[in-house]
Amino acid sequence: MTHPLTALNQRLGGIGYGGDYNPEQWSREVWREDVRLMREAGVNLVTVGVFSWSRVQPRPGAYDWELLDEVLDLLHAHGIAVDLATPTAAPPPWFTKLHPDALPVTASGTRLAHGSRQVFCPSSPAYAEAADAVVTALAKRYADHPAVALWHVHNEWGNHNALCYCDTSAAAFRTWLRDRYTTLDALNSAWGTDFWSQRYGDWDEIDPPRDTTAFRNPGQELDYRRFSSDALLTRHHAETALLRRLAPGIPVTTNLMGTLEKKADGYAFAPACDLVSVDHYLTAADPDGHIDLALNADLARGMAGGAPWLLMEHSTSAVNWQPVNVAKHPGELRRNSLTHLARGADGIMFFQWRQSTAGAEKWHSAMLPHAGTDSRIWREVSALGAELSALSEVTGTRVQGDVALLFDWPNWWALELQARPSDRLRYLDVVRDWYAALWALNLTCDLVPPGADLTPYRAVVAPNLYLLADQDAANLDGYVRQGGHLAVGCFSGVADTQDRVRPGGYPGALRDVLGLRVDEYLPLRPGQSALLDDGTLAHDWAERVEPRGCSAVLRFADTPDGGPAAGGPAVTRHAHGRGSARYVATRPSAPTLRELMRTLADEAGVRPVAPEGVEAVRRTGPQGSYLFLVNHTADDVTVPVRGTGLLDAKVTDTGALVPAGGVVVVREHE
Ligand code: GLA
Numbered sequence: 299m300t301h302p303l304t305a306l307n308q309r310l311g312g313i314g315y316g317g318d319y320n321p322e323q324w325s326r327e328v329w330r331e332d333v334r335l336m337r338e339a340g341v342n343l344v345t346v347g348v349f350s351w352s353r354v355q356p357r358p359g360a361y362d363w364e365l366l367d368e369v370l371d372l373l374h375a376h377g378i379a380v381d382l383a384t385p386t387a388a389p390p391p392w393f394t395k396l397h398p399d400a401l402p403v404t405a406s407g408t409r410l411a412h413g414s415r416q417v418f419c420p421s422s423p424a425y426a427e428a429a430d431a432v433v434t435a436l437a438k439r440y441a442d443h444p445a446v447a448l449w450h451v452h453n454e455w456g457n458h459n460a461l462c463y464c465d466t467s468a469a470a471f472r473t474w475l476r477d478r479y480t481t482l483d484a485l486n487s488a489w490g491t492d493f494w495s496q497r498y499g500d501w502d503e504i505d506p507p508r509d510t511t512a513f514r515n516p517g518q519e520l521d522y523r524r525f526s527s528d529a530l531l532t533r534h535h536a537e538t539a540l541l542r543r544l545a546p547g548i549p550v551t552t553n554l555m556g557t558l559e560k561k562a563d564g565y566a567f568a569p570a571c572d573l574v575s576v577d578h579y580l581t582a583a584d585p586d587g588h589i590d591l592a593l594n595a596d597l598a599r600g601m602a603g604g605a606p607w608l609l610m611e612h613s614t615s616a617v618n619w620q621p622v623n624v625a626k627h628p629g630e631l632r633r634n635s636l637t638h639l640a641r642g643a644d645g646i647m648f649f650q651w652r653q654s655t656a657g658a659e660k661w662h663s664a665m666l667p668h669a670g671t672d673s674r675i676w677r678e679v680s681a682l683g684a685e686l687s688a689l690s691e692v693t694g695t696r697v698q699g700d701v702a703l704l705f706d707w708p709n710w711w712a713l714e715l716q717a718r719p720s721d722r723l724r725y726l727d728v729v730r731d732w733y734a735a736l737w738a739l740n741l742t743c744d745l746v747p748p749g750a751d752l753t754p755y756r757a758v759v760a761p762n763l764y765l766l767a768d769q770d771a772a773n774l775d776g777y778v779r780q781g782g783h784l785a786v787g788c789f790s791g792v793a794d795t796q797d798r799v800r801p802g803g804y805p806g807a808l809r810d811v812l813g814l815r816v817d818e819y820l821p822l823r824p825g826q827s828a829l830l831d832d833g834t835l836a837h838d839w840a841e842r843v844e845p846r847g848c849s850a851v852l853r854f855a856d857t858p859d860g861g862p863a864a865g866g867p868a869v870t871r872h873a874h875g876r877g878s879a880r881y882v883a884t885r886p887s888a889p890t891l892r893e894l895m896r897t898l899a900d901e902a903g904v905r906p907v908a909p910e911g912v913e914a915v916r917r918t919g920p921q922g923s924y925l926f927l928v929n930h931t932a933d934d935v936t937v938p939v940r941g942t943g944l945l946d947a948k949v950t951d952t953g954a955l956v957p958a959g960g961v962v963v964v965r966e967h968e
Contacts, residue, residue: 299676301638302549302572303607303644304606304644305549306447306573306645307644307690307693309447309783310342310447311516312342312693312782313644313689313690313693314342314343314608314919315339315340315341315374315646315647315682315683315686315687315699316343316344316647316648316651317341317611317649317650317665318344318348318611318648318663319346319369319650319652320346320350320650320654321346321369322349322350322353323654323655326368328652329368330496332652333373333375333376333378333422334376334626335671336376336378336651338680339665339676339683339685340683341665343378343379343381343448343645343647344380344381344616344651345380345381345382345383346366346382347366347382347383347384347385347436347450348371348383348388348450349387349388349415349416351368351388351486352391352392353371354366354435355390355432356390356494358396362437363439364495365538366439366440370443370445370446374444374445376447379446380443380445380446380447381448381449381551381610382448382449383453384429384436384452384541385432385436386432386433386451386533387415387416387454388415389429391412393418393428394412394417397425399422399897400418400419400422400424400435401417401418401464402418402459403464404506405461405463407463409464411916411962415458416457416458416459418954419462419464419466419467420460420462420467420529420532421462421470421529423466426437426536429536429537430536430540430805431535433522433537433540434544437513437540437541441544441548442737446548448546448549448550448551448573449545449550449551450551450553450575450610451538451550451551452533452551452552453552454577455530455531455534455554455562456526456554456561456941458932460530460562460630461523461561462504467506468504468505471505471522471556472501474521475504475521475525475800476501478521482499482500482713482794486609486740488517488796489517489521489797490515490517490797490798491515498822506522507519510968512831513716513717514716516715516716516797517796517797517798517911519654520708520712523561523708523711524563527562527707531562531563531567531570535550537694538550538570538571539898549572550571551552551608552567552571552575553610554567554574554577554598554601556578556579556597556598558578560707560930561629562707563708564597564707564779566707567594567601568601568603569942574601574602574605574608575608576596576597576607576608576609576610577609577610578609578612578618578638579613580626580634582622583621583675583852584731585648586730588633588913589733589734589737591634591637592637592733592737593729595640595642595643596641596733596743597705598641598642599641599745600746600747600750603643604696604697604698604893606643606693606695606696608643608644608645608647609635609638609647610645610647611647611648612646612647613648613662613663614631615617615663615675616663617662618659618660623661625663628662629750631675631678632678632682633959633960635686635702636926636928637926637961639689639692640697640913640915640926640961641697642696642917644692650662650665651664652664652666653663653666653668659689665679688944688945689963692963694919694921695918695921695922695923697699697742697915697918698742699742699743699744700755700757700902700904701739701743701755701899701902702742702744702754702757703729703732703743703746704748704750704761704763705734705746706763706765706879709725709762709764709765709766710725710747712797713725713762713765713789714917719789719821720838720839721823722824723762723789723837723839726763728761728762729761729762731885731888731891732761732787732890734888735888735892736895738895738910739910740907740908740910740913741899742915742916743759748763748766748767749767749773752774752782753777753790756783756903757782757783757785757898757901758782759784759898760787762790762792763787763791763808764789764790764791764793765797766790766794767794767795768807771807771808772792773824774786774808774811774879775811776810778874778877779875779877779942780876780877781875781877782787782889782902783898783901784877784878784879784880785879785881785882785894785895786808786812786882788839788881788884789804789805789839789883791806791807794807794901798818801818803815804819805881808847808879810874811874811879812870812879813845813846813847813870814848814872815843815844816841816842816843818842820842820861820862821838821840821841822861822862826861828840828859828860828863828864828868829855829857829861830852830860830884830890831853831855832852832890834886834890835887836886836887836890837885837887838884840861840862840863840883840884841866841883843866843867843881843883845867845870847872848872848881849870850867850869850870850880851870851894851897852867852886852890853866853867854884863883867882868882868884869894877933878901880894882900882936884967907925908927908937909937911930911931911935912928912929912931912935912937913926913930914927914928914937922965923965924963925954925961925964925966926963927939927953927954927956927964928961929957929961932958932959933958935956935958936953936956937954937956937962938952938968939953939966940953941954941964941965941966941967942965942967943965944964945963947963949964
């Protein structure tokens with residue numbers, strides 16, 4: 299069956315291109331200019347209605363479709379398809395006045411006020427009723443509108459309101475816990491409530507983990523995270539079910555946030571969409587923002603199960619929500635967009651079409667900036683539209699990672715709970731270190747959950763698996779036994795899914811596959827380092843590793859500089875079944891980690907296609923094989939590849955010339 303995104307691409311005549319269109323902010327004359335300029339820029343898809351609730355339903359029960367009717371007709375008349383959003387991310391002021399109990403409450407008991415967006419409790423029945431009503435009305439109104447090509451459910455579930463601690467949430471949490479545990483004994487055991495006299499004798503004694511005197515119960519916290527993500531997912535399912543019933547045949551998506559959103563488990567939401575779409579924004583202060591971009595694109599692909607996905611939002615230049623909002627360099631917008639495309643996006647969208655002149659996001663860049671069409675941004679936006687149109691043939695092709703990088707939201711939640719051996723092991727930091735090493739070596743990786751089918755991958759890396767289900771540990775063991783090559787980072791395998799430590803020595807569920815035992819964790823002080831015997835310094839963490847079948851690849855130096863585990867193994871390799879399993883019992887420097895990944899890739903037989911500094915990703919499909927080359931260096935580079943250059947690429951007998959800072963796409967020949 300044709301994938302829903304591929305079907306959408308066919309309808310659009312190529313790669314989706316556009317952004318959030320918020321016409322509520324503008325007059326009719328501006329709308330007419332908008333559609334003209336959209337055509338000029340090659341825009342074929344816009345997201346409409348994300349924040350339109352107070353316009354389409356100005357009063358309880360009263361709908362006013364005039365604006366949306368006119369805008370949808372206008373867009374359709376100009377050949378621009380609509381990704382129609384349910385407006386449920388921004389309840390109108392009248393809703394809050396009618397239902398003050400639906401306002402979210404913080405862990406310290408403060409009830410938040412109206413005045414922004416997502417000001418609702420995810421478990422509020424009043425919110426659910428109001429949201430279902432407006433979604434129903436919207437779906438009925440536009441089910442047959444010829445412009446509507448996609449439904450956009452809500453906006454960034456949980457971005458601002460995922461964790462609510464009100465009494466309604468407390469009651470919903472208790473119901474969720476009864477479903478999960480059935481008996482209080484099971485809950486008491488899972489949460490370890492016999493410590494600190496926390497044993498519950500009645501379900502009604504259980505509250506959300508609100509602010510308290512000292513450490514909160516970790517089991518309660520972890521389950522509150524799960525419950526909160528599920529509460530949002532319940533709302534997602536409700537909206538999706540209405541849309542599918544009332545407007546069948548139109549695919550449904552929601553803009554997920556990848557690593558920008560810790561609180562909503564992306565792997566749970568993705569299967570509840572017909573096609574996966576994501577938002578990504580660069581962190582201006584991060585000099586390696588392009589690596590974070592690649593990581594998130596690979597995560598989007600992982601969430602999509604390898605299928606093409608849609609980049610629903612990114613920025614043409616600066617955002618407005620960081621301390622200093624740095625503008626993109628000339629050419630960066632193109633590089634960013636084509637990198638998403640290289641990694642499997644079949645649509646490139648922005649927040650937003652026309653830059654606001656009022657409201658909270660007027661200092662956020664847009665496709666059409668305050669300066670108008672006589673601007674660098676507009677010229678780059680129009681040029682990109684033309685290039686995407688010339689790249690239509692890549693739609694539907696897929697990227698297959700050589701390496702799987704295991705990424706997991708519940709593990710992220712658990713690793714960063716209170717009272718751990720060290721607060722310096724931050725999940726995203728560790729994941730980014732490992733990903734950066736793979737990225738530098740041009741090893742394409744899919745980010746997948748630990749329970750995923752790992753058979754397509756020559757190597758699997760797990761930067762951290764603090765929380766690991768027994769069956770996921772068995773999945774890794776089976777993968778290695780059958781010939782796979784695995785590398786696991788420190789402080790892994792320790793806890794079960796309830797954050798209960800497995801006794802008998804660390805790394806718990808991974809002792810056998812890794813062929814070692816650890817009797818004590820030895821975290822390093824801030825600023826302290828441990829010398830490794832390759833002469834590099836490691837940070838934050840050390841372990842006393844006792845080999846039980848593994849051999850040491852690297853050791854902590856056998857001197858006082860070697861830190862608390864001096865002389866002991868720091869990196870190990872274990873031959874297990876037909877494969878191998880490495881353990882990294884510290885946080886090595888970038889060069890050491892890169893070397894480790896290089897060795898792993900060599901053993902797994904994975905060969906990068908381009909030199910370091912030129913990001914290379916291949917998309918393949920029945921129509922051919924396309925190599926994307928993104929040059930991050932200050933010099934032009936020739937990459938040996940045979941094929942035809944798309945866009946204006948020069949491909950000669952010696953290969954493709956990739957200009958400094960440029961991107962080249964080559965349709966490869968045998
Ligand atoms: C998010 C939201 C958008 C907008 C952008 C700004 O992605 O979905 O509505 O606020 O951030 O970067």
